[in-house]
Amino acid sequence: MTTDIQQQLSELQEQLNYHGHLYYVEDNPELPDAEYDRMMQQLLALEAEYPELISSDSPSQRVGGKPLSAFSQVQHEIPMLSLDNAFDDEDLDGFEKRLKDRLTANTTVNYSCEPKLDGLAVSLMYENGVLVQAATRGDGTTGENITQNVRTIRNVPLRLQGSGWPQRLEVRGEVFMPKLGFEKLNQTNEKKGEKTFANPRNAAAGSLRQLDSKITATRPLSFYAYSVGVMSDSFGDSHVGRLEQLKEWGVPLSSEVKRVENLEEVKAYYQDISNRREALPYEIDGVVIKVDDVATQERLGFVARAPRWAIAYKFPAQEEITLLEDVEFQ
Numbered sequence: 001m002t003t004d005i006q007q008q009l010s011e012l013q014e015q016l017n018y019h020g021h022l023y024y025v026e027d028n029p030e031l032p033d034a035e036y037d038r039m040m041q042q043l044l045a046l047e048a049e050y051p052e053l054i055s056s057d058s059p060s061q062r063v064g065g066k067p068l069s070a071f072s073q074v075q076h077e078i079p080m081l082s083l084d085n086a087f088d089d090e091d092l093d094g095f096e097k098r099l100k101d102r103l104t105a106n107t108t109v110n111y112s113c114e115p116k117l118d119g120l121a122v123s124l125m126y127e128n129g130v131l132v133q134a135a136t137r138g139d140g141t142t143g144e145n146i147t148q149n150v151r152t153i154r155n156v157p158l159r160l161q162g163s164g165w166p167q168r169l170e171v172r173g174e175v176f177m178p179k180l181g182f183e184k185l186n187q188t189n190e191k192k193g194e195k196t197f198a199n200p201r202n203a204a205a206g207s208l209r210q211l212d213s214k215i216t217a218t219r220p221l222s223f224y225a226y227s228v229g230v231m232s233d234s235f236g237d238s239h240v241g242r243l244e245q246l247k248e249w250g251v252p253l254s255s256e257v258k259r260v261e262n263l264e265e266v267k268a269y270y271q272d273i274s275n276r277r278e279a280l281p282y283e284i285d286g287v288v289i290k291v292d293d294v295a296t297q298e299r300l301g302f303v304a305r306a307p308r309w310a311i312a313y314k315f316p317a318q319e320e321i322t323l324l325e326d327v328e329f330q
């Protein structure tokens with residue numbers, strides 16, 4: 001009897017995970033929402049009848065249990081670093097000069113170019129392909145355990161897809177609130193006379209810091225990966241290649257991640273993203289440039305808390321741009 005029910009449960013979970021991935025990660029659903037909801041109701045009914053068969057990575061388990069009294073602490077096995085800043089092309093030239101001085105002459109260096117998402121850095125730990133822990137970056141060494149809240153983020157896979165992932169795999173990335181979701185949340189809160197948020201970053205931070213994950217579950221949060229931390233088996237020798245491998249395993253990435261072959265192309269990428277910044281569905285405050293080759297990253301290492309092999313190339317603060325417009329129209 002139970003095996004038959006178990007068969008039915010795992011098929012429903014499989015279907016809901018597959019269609020949930022298409023909807024939340026690929027933004028390309030195959031199923032009408034009503035059909036998806038009907039299947040979820042079916043799963044919930046079955047699990048209510050056989051609670052002993054509920055598995056933690058079931059799609060029905062996204063919204064956590066009772067509220068926490070406090071967040072427990074998490075020690076990051078590998079520190080979560082911050083980034084040095086560049087503000088103009090000269091700073092960028094200096095970044096490349098410093099790193100090339102430390103490499104054998106005329107080493108060609110490819111770069112990974114990524115939008116610098118303006119949200120909160122988090123760490124997702126997967127064991128045997130199942131999400132077992134999520135933590136904030138905190139001070140880089142110690143963060144807060146926000147697993148219950150991160151599980152409510154619809155594009156965060158509770159279970160990795162495909163196969164071949166390391167037994168332990170830490171995915172690092174940014175939790176953010178897309179601009180449209182932010183606008184809707186503030187309008188709703190305004191109407192209800194509740195507090196509104198100053199910007200999507202604050203809204204994301206406030207939503208992740210809820211002790212009651214049922215509140216987090218109502219907030220339009222999203223997640224994009226940007227690096228790998230702990231891995232029990234190493235994979236890939238290119239940073240962009242690793243990110244693409246994460247995508248194969250069902251982990252969402254920004255579609256703007258790109259490998260380029262030299263600093264000129266980095267500057268062109270920066271200009272292109274800067275031109276399209278207002279049209280992007282999420283807020284960014286620059287682009288992140290990384291040496292793509294993993295072995296070269298390891299050779300270059302870090303200075304204090306920031307890597308020698310990565311830099312954030314920031315846009316001028318918005319108010320400066322406004323001043324500039326004032327000057328032009330005066």
Ligand SMILES: NC(=O)c1c(N)nc(OC2CCCC2)nc1O[C@@H]1CCC[C@@H]1O
Nearest residue numbers: 081082114115116117121226227288310
């Ligand atoms: N905010 C981002 O989009 C971003 C990114 N695309 N890539 C990285 O790479 C890490 C790994 C190596 C050094 C920093 N970090 C990012 O954000 C960091 C997290 C903490 C401080 C920065 O905001």
